[in-house]
Amino acid sequence: MSPRTLTRNARLLLGVFFIVAALAASSDAQSRTFTQPHSPSSRIHPLVWQAAALLQSPNTAVQEALAPDAILLSDDGEIGVEITPDGSPSAAAEDLATLGVRVSDWSVSVPLVGAWVRPDQLAALASRAPVAYVRPMMPPVVRTGSMTSEGDSILYADQARDHFGLTGRGIRIGVISDGVDTLAVSQAAGDLPPLCSTLPTEPMSVCVYVDPDRPGWNNEGVAMLEIIHDLAPEAILGFSSGFSGVSGFVGAVDFLQYDFQADVIVDDLGYLNEPFFENGIIGTRAQRAVDEGVVFVSAAGNDADIHYQARFDPLGDCVEGVSGDCSHRFESDGTTMDDGDGRTARPMAVRVFAMGQSILQHAGGVAR
Numbered sequence: 001m002s003p004r005t006l007t008r009n010a011r012l013l014l015g016v017f018f019i020v021a022a023l024a025a026s027s028d029a030q031s032r033t034f035t036q037p038h039s040p041s042s043r044i045h046p047l048v049w050q051a052a053a054l055l056q057s058p059n060t061a062v063q064e065a066l067a068p069d070a071i072l073l074s075d076d077g078e079i080g081v082e083i084t085p086d087g088s089p090s091a092a093a094e095d096l097a098t099l100g101v102r103v104s105d106w107s108v109s110v111p112l113v114g115a116w117v118r119p120d121q122l123a124a125l126a127s128r129a130p131v132a133y134v135r136p137m138m139p140p141v142v143r144t145g146s147m148t149s150e151g152d153s154i155l156y157a158d159q160a161r162d163h164f165g166l167t168g169r170g171i172r173i174g175v176i177s178d179g180v181d182t183l184a185v186s187q188a189a190g191d192l193p194p195l196c197s198t199l200p201t202e203p204m205s206v207c208v209y210v211d212p213d214r215p216g217w218n219n220e221g222v223a224m225l226e227i228i229h230d231l232a233p234e235a236i237l238g239f240s241s242g243f244s245g246v247s248g249f250v251g252a253v254d255f256l257q258y259d260f261q262a263d264v265i266v267d268d269l270g271y272l273n274e275p276f277f278e279n280g281i282i283g284t285r286a287q288r289a290v291d292e293g294v295v296f297v298s299a300a301g302n303d304a305d306i307h308y309q310a311r312f313d314p315l316g317d318c319v320e321g322v323s324g325d326c327s328h329r330f331e332s333d334g335t336t337m338d339d340g341d342g343r344t345a346r347p348m349a350v351r352v353f354a355m356g357q358s359i360l361q362h363a364g365g366v367a368r
Contacts, residue, residue, distance in 0.1 A: 043126045044134045047071060051079050051136070052119035071136040072244065078102065078116035080137030082245050085130050089113050092130040099124055105247040107254055109288070110281050114247030137245035140269040141301060142178055142220050157231040168232025172200065174256030175224045176242040176249065176267035179216030183208070183225075191226050193237070199259060200236050208237045211255050214248065216241025224268060238262060242269050250285050257289050265289060268299040 051071050072080035085092030089106040092113050096103050101121060105114035114137060117125060125131060152158050160166045186192045187208075196207035208225060221239050228237060238260035242249035249269065256262045265286075274280035279287060286296045313329040 043131060044122060045136055047136050048079060048081060048117075048122065048134055052122055055079070055119050072139050074116050078118055080245060081115055081117050081134050082137050082247050083113040083115060083131055084111055084133040084135075085113055086132040087130050095128055095130045096125075099128065101125065104244055105251040107247070107250050109254065110247070110250050110285060112247045112250070112281060114245050114251075135273075137247075138271060138273050140243060140249070140271045142268060151227055152230045155231070161233075166232075168235030171232065171235045171264065172238060172260060172262045173228055173232065173235045174238040174240065174260050174262035174265045175221055175228065176240055176252045176256070176265065176269060177216070177221035177224050178218040178243045178269070179241055180210055180219070180221040180225070180239055181217060182219050182222050183210070186222050186226060192222070192229055196236070200238075201261070204236070206234055206236060208239065209260060211238070211240035211252065211260075214241040214244070214252055214255065215239075216243050218243075220268060224266065228266070242267060246271055246274070246281050249282050253285050253289060257292070257294055262294060264295040264297070266297045270299070270301050 048071075051073075055073070055077055074080070083092060083096070089108060089111060093103045093106045096113065096115055099121065102116040103113060104116060106112070117134075125134060183192065183195075187194055193206045193208055196204070196209040200207070200209055221241065225237055225239060228235065238256055240252035240255045240260075242252040249267075249271070253265065256265050271282060274282055286298065290296050315327045315329055
């Protein structure tokens with residue numbers, strides 16, 4: 001089902017620090033509303049179990065205190081998850097549908113199925129034969145800024161049009177971002193061409209085609225379409241939202257490359273659960289598009305001011321995946337940590353969940 005089933009401001013859930021605190025503060029209430037197995041299935045990521053418990057908690061104060069940055073939730077109380085199938089994605093998607101799970105995306109090109117799961121479906125989900133692993137569907141980082149671009153003159157695109165007559169005629173450009181909520185407003189103002197009446201399969205007048213299954217939400221997609229239309233005013237434009245997890249992003253690439261038949265695909269999204277130093281699912285899919293002749297341009301972003309780096313300081317003897325306490329001690333000298341706004345926190349150690357790669361390579365390495 002389309003991401004349009006989410007609200008405009010789809011609720012996001014729980015940084016890992018807040019999860020631990022919230023569960024400790026409301027364990028009694030949760031035990032009356034949500035039954036988590038004594039030994040939760042190792043097939044399901046702990047954050048998904050924790051999200052389910054919090055969703056069932058009647059403690060509204062706990063809910064209001066949560067930070068919006070880790071798991072996508074639907075307005076109907078479903079948890080966004082990405083499932084690694086044990087077998088083909090299509091067979092897994094069919095099996096999940098019989099369980100009543102709402103499947104949103106799957107692709108034959110990658111071993112991943114996007115879905116929306118109710119808390120009471122988790123135990124049954126963990127027991128399904130086609131399910132190898134279930135991880136949270138994390139929201140991406142949107143790389144587009146809020147200022148109007150001056151790219152037309154900075155890139156000398158205006159001069160290229162004047163001197164060489166390059167207007168984008170005959171080129172199809174696909175955009176992947178969050179959404180196009182105000183598309184009609186931009187079209188009424190003359191900043192974007194009208195909607196395509198059908199999926200463009202032959203040369204036709206300049207228009208915008210929006211993926212009916214992935215229209216997304218919010219407006220960064222509109223901003224990107226406007227900038228591209230300024231630079232290449234005769235190009236046909238397409239849009240597909242990549243905001244519903246890694247599986248949704250891959251689905252957007254599939255649509256733009258094969259259905260819209262894009263010559264160029266651009267995106268401004270970054271998923272922090274993708275590997276840092278090698279291609280993950282998204283990078284591999286983008287590379288395949290390039291190998292098949294598509295020009296793929298992605299906003300790299302700059303996370304210099306929002307990252308954490310320190311030498312890995314385990315609480316105990318740590319052999320990753322074998323034995324010992326591999327929790328990282330964020331503050332080793334016994335002092336408090338200041339967040340910059342006058343608030344302090346007690347020293348703590350947190351088990352880091354690596355979802356895209358092994359981020360704690362060895363005890364002498366670096367924690368990020």
